[in-house]
Amino acid sequence: MGGAAALPSPSYVNFYTPACDSEGPMDTGPLPSDLTLHLTQVGLTASSLPGALNPVLQTITGHTSASAAAYYQRRDHPASSRAVLTTEPSYPARICRGPAPLPTLPPDLLRRLTHEPDLLNLPATAHHLALLAAPIRERGGELLGALLMTRPDSGPWRPGDCHLLRTLAGLVTLVAARLHAEERERDAHEHALRALSLALEARDADLRGHTDRVTQLATLVGQAMHLPPDALGALRWGAYLHDIGKLTLPDDVLHHPGPLTPAMRERMRQHVDEGLNLARQLPFLPPEALDVIAAHHERWDGTGYPRGRSGTAIPLTARIFAACDVFDALTSPRAYKHAWTPGDALHFVQQGSGTHFDPQVVQALTQVLGHHAA
Known part of the structure; x- marks a missing residue:
């Protein structure tokens, strides 16, 4: 997938938590009302999870100190629509046109996020990147994937950055939950329709x-x-x-x-x-x-x-x-x-x-x- 140069290899990641509970005013201002409305509409109407990600990732890179953003999917929760990764200006946004899986979570990150209820701050010293990850979970708590943002230095994240990532992770969680329920309903309908056709074939x-x-x-x-x-x-x-x-x-x-x-x-x-x-x-x-x-x-x-x-x-x-x-x-x-x-x-x-x-x-x-x- 595009943007590999902006994201660290899991072998170079040094994990620690949490990152965003510092005191002080949030220095990331509120989102413009028209953008908030647009993101809400995306959450209610997106027909696929990858289709909802582009505006979310663009919002991260446009309204935080992050230079790159990505969504990683668990390998056993495949999404087969368009996968989108928004990166810093030196790495133009690359969109996979046509059927393609979302990038899957590296094993180390998957293990840590499985047990982490909130954000993970992951400085990757070998790559001089700070990486912040927000877990995306199903209603029952099972991990679906993670929303990530990176920056080419190892300094602390601003509280406002963390607040916005939590907010957008909540939006992605709602989209994922809605689409998962719709997918289960579609699967049930398809099985029922096929059963009707097999009833005719049996005759x-x-x-x-x-x-x-x-x-x-x-x-x-x-x-x-x-x-x-x-x-x-x-x-x-x-x-x-x-x-x-x-x-x-x-x-x-x-x-x-x-x-x-x-x-x-x-x-x-x-x-x-x-x-x-x-x-x-x-x-x-x-x-x-x-x-x-x-x-x-x-x-x-x-x-x-x-x-x-x-x-x-x-x-x-x-x-x-x-x-x-x-x-x-x-x-x-x-x-x-x-x-x-x-x-x-x-x-x-x-x-x-x-x-x-x-x-x-x-x-x-x-x-x-x-x-x-x-």
Whole structure:
């Protein structure tokens, strides 16, 4: 990660505590009201811990005597969004663009912070740095990580610096606690949605493994098309539930061994609206997930069902899923057909580019399959 030159190696750190209980007026003034409001909004709305860190670290370097600031994460609490480290002017701020883990706590610092309730002052004499660390903990007291700030001399920290670091550590703690609770809730929802999809697979042997395969493939295509994290999550959830309406189909339609009769075909098509009605009973599903259920049988040229939508009137998550769904169906054995080779199935999808499928989705699917075949 960026800024390694501004932070000491753990082997050179001499620990002692505490550092900030000296008497006297705090010489760091209050934060401007607009900055305080901004940090409060960050705490309430940040969608990831790394996303909340940039303004926090900038505040440390802009309003204390610190020349560098960083957040370190415990190795067993990974965060996979953007990791940000703000450093002194001679070390420009470096931002990791794309998925990257936050830097993890050095073992020595991890051991000391695990048992330290307040700030740690850590002068690193070999590097001529003073380092102040504030532990970030879960509600139950378990250590999540640490907010650190450094300065290129070994003098004492000003009381105001310590007060501000405590305040900002409290903000990061609130963000971490909120996001951890939201993550646990999302995980519970995802497990429940996958369980629903497996219930359908248990009823139809031809579908076993289909949901996991097509969900993984759709996620890879969504990543190749640079969908934001929220849209990717919705795509996954919609993929889990795309055929949930088939739970309402009678056995003679669901298990029919040959071509469907016109009446059976009409009944089969009803699974889309019935699945949408079922999914709407789950208030946590985002609209983009419902789009997958509602529109994964629509076609780019408007000849699909149930609404006959065309082009970009079909939501992107549904367009992505439609191509992946057809590819997986073709490459899987069914009671009425053998499995196609991946090459033949991809060729079929490519032939449908601009008629059945969104050309940009076909291009992304081709890229993903080519990459994984290499």
